[in-house]
Amino acid sequence: MRAIVTGANRGIGLEFVRQLLARGDRVVAGVRRPTAGDALHALAAAQPDALHVLPLDVGAPESIAAFAERAGALLDGIDLLVNNAGILHRDERFGDIGAAAFEDSFRINAMGPFLLTQALAPRLARGGCVVNMSSRLGAMALKDGFLTPTYSVSKAALNMVSVLLAHALADAGVRVFPVSPGWVRTDMGGTTAEVDPRDAVAGLLRLAAEAPQEDSGRFRDWTGAAIDW
Ligand code: NDP
Secondary structure, eight states, rough: EEEEEETTTTHHHHHHHHHHHHHTOOOEEEEESSTTTTTTHHHHOTTTTEEEEEEETTOOHHHHHHHHHHHHHHHHSSSEEEEEEOOOSSSSSSSSOOHHHHHHHHHIIIHHHHHHHHHHHEEEEEEEEEEEEEEEOOOOOOOOOOSSHHHHHHHHHHHHHHHHHHHHHHTTTTTEEEOOOOSSSSTTTOOOOSSHHHHEEEEEEEEHHOOGGGTTTOOETTSSSSSOO
């Protein structure tokens, strides 16, 4: 299989790369700031034919275009695209939220996945899958109060992005899933989070492999269960 993972240098993205390599996939990893010597580059040095690391800022359209071209040339088709890169602005308080946080949350968490998927669409293989890393914090059904507002708005937008992409790619036989990975122990999730990244990624890879075309566009969690929007 041939896979692309964004935001692949740490957290859930890095775990995707590890598990994809372990099952024998070829992987192109997109990272905002390629850093020689980090864990991702160590994996690439150990398996230079299987893993390529390319620069990608998913908030910058010109970076997305350049990445899509280079990644497309490295892989002769794409079976899995994981739009994983994301940002969370913390400690936002009502009365004190400015435009900048909305703008870059939207660019990175919603616009980037759309533009990258659109750019790679001609190369997505029939039967392939796009996994968009959303969050329960983007669900209207959330009843927990005024939490993470700019993040939540951007993930709600990503859910709509996913539904639209599911329609756009249906004839090509490509499935698209907005997913919640659970509350995962990463820099973003923190040390007290419930889910080990290995379990979240294993569950999401199972979903990508098994979920049928007729479910494309539905909001799922890492166990494969449906979630309310
Ligand atoms: P981390 O904060 O640990 O890692 C985020 C990754 O995204 C980093 O690799 C970061 O790169 C990258 N990134 C951020 N902005 C950009 C950008 N503009 N271009 C390219 N890469 C970028 O997060 P997690 O691994 O925990 O989360 C991964 C995804 O899962 C995110 O979309 C997040 O919203 C989602 N999620 C996570 C949950 C959790 O509990 N952890 C819960 C629900 C959803 P850099 O190192 O350069 O900053």
